[in-house]
Structure formats: structure tokens, C-alpha cells
Amino acid sequence: MAEAFDALVERLKGLPGLGRRSAERVALQLVTDERGASAALREALERAERELEACPHCGNLSQRGEACVVCTDPTRERRALCVVERIPDLRAFENSGSWRGLYHVLGGKLSPLQDRGPESIRLASLGERMAALEVEELVLALSNDVEGEATCHYIAENFLPAGREVRVSRIGFGLPSAGEIPYADAVTLRSALESRRAFE
Numbered sequence: 254m255a256e257a258f259d260a261l262v263e264r265l266k267g268l269p270g271l272g273r274r275s276a277e278r279v280a281l282q283l284v285t286d287e288r289g290a291s292a293a294l295r296e297a298l299e300r301a302e303r304e305l306e307a308c309p310h311c312g313n314l315s316q317r318g319e320a321c322v323v324c325t326d327p328t329r330e331r332r333a334l335c336v337v338e339r340i341p342d343l344r345a346f347e348n349s350g351s352w353r354g355l356y357h358v359l360g361g362k363l364s365p366l367q368d369r370g371p372e373s374i375r376l377a378s379l380g381e382r383m384a385a386l387e388v389e390e391l392v393l394a395l396s397n398d399v400e401g402e403a404t405c406h407y408i409a410e411n412f413l414p415a416g417r418e419v420r421v422s423r424i425g426f427g428l429p430s431a432g433e434i435p436y437a438d439a440v441t442l443r444s445a446l447e448s449r450r451a452f453e
């Protein structure tokens with residue numbers, strides 16, 4: 254095929270869920286569609302880039318300058334916080350309908366080996382929120398690898414308020430393997446959440 258077409262397929266192929274064949278199908282649709290699919294897509298992408306940013310409270314995707322839909326939902330349990338690594342993890346829990354509290358998206362994990370310290374992820378704001386919300390329950394939904402482990406310990410050691418009881422638990426034990434929260438189905442996520450264990 255033409256060079257520009259191959260370049261477009263190559264771009265699309267890097268997206269989650271798109272193999273070469275589906276990337277080619279999407280690319281063909283975009284460059285041959287006469288109803289303006291490609292212009293509409295470009296416009297939507299530009300708008301998303303312009304208008305989306307991290308929620309100032311939890312780090313979820315949010316309309317620029319506004320708190321996200323979870324943080325502004327008055328029916329959410331505000332003293333229960335689920336700590337996740339990335340936004341797709343949060344989305345997976347939301348889609349499963351199994352968590353009614355708030356979230357905190359770290360944007361990564363601590364990694365002593367790769368020199369990723371506490372200031373490289375959203376940890377300081379976690380401490381502030383725990384105090385401001387008077388959090389009573391903290392669920393650590395981080396992967397079971399060395400980095401997830403290090404991050405959980407850091408949180409438990411640094412952010413639990415003195416003189417106030419906070420239930421801390423950890424999930425992930427029912428999941429297929431580390432980092433698979435976004436790919437787990439609703440039933441698996443629900444049972445992982447229900448079988449969370451106290452974190453000592």
C-alpha cells in the first residue's frame with residue numbers, strides 16, 4: 254500500500270485491542286469514507302485534548318477545570334477511598350459497579366530500581382485527601398508485584414492518621430495476574446473487591 258497508508262495503520266496498530274487486520278480496516282474506513290468520518294474523528298480528538306485533564310481531587314479524567322463525575326456524585330460514600338494505579342483501573346471498577354466510594358489515581362507506582370520515588374506519583378495529595386475526607390476505609394487496588402507492594406507499604410506507613418482508626422485492605426488476589434484490572438470482567442472485579450484482605 255501507499256506509504257502514508259502504512260504509516261496510518263502503524264499508528265492505529267499501537268492502540269489497545271487493534272491488531273494489524275483491524276487497524277487496516279479502520280484506516281481504510283477513515284481514508285475512503287465520504288461522510289466525513291475522518292474529519293469528525295480529528296475534531297473529537299482535538300476537543301478531547303483541549304478539554305480533558307486530570308480531576309484536581311482524584312486524578313480521574315475530567316472536563317478541564319472541573320471535578321470529575323465520581324467526585325461530584327453526591328451518592329458516593331466519601332469516607333471510603335480506593336487507590337488505583339491508572340485511569341483504566343478506575344474505569345474497570347466503575348463499569349463493574351462494585352465500588353461506591355471515591356478513588357485516588359496514583360498515575361504510577363513506586364519503583365526503587367527505576368528511581369521512581371514518592372514525588373513522581375500522586376502521593377502527597379493522597380495524604381491530604383485522607384485527612385480532609387476523614388477517610389475510614391482505604392482499599393489498595395494495586396498489582397501484586399514488587400512495585401505494588403512497595404507502594405502499599407509506603408502508603409500504610411506514611412498516610413494513616415494518628416489517633417483515628419482507618420480500615421486498610423488490599424485486593425488483587427483474585428485477579429489473573431498483576432496489572433490486569435482493566436481486562437478483568439465485572440464478576441472477577443467484584444469478587445476481588447469482596448475478598449479484599451486486611452493489609453498489615
Ligand SMILES: [Zn+2]
Nearest residue numbers: 308311321324
Ligand atoms: Zn475526581
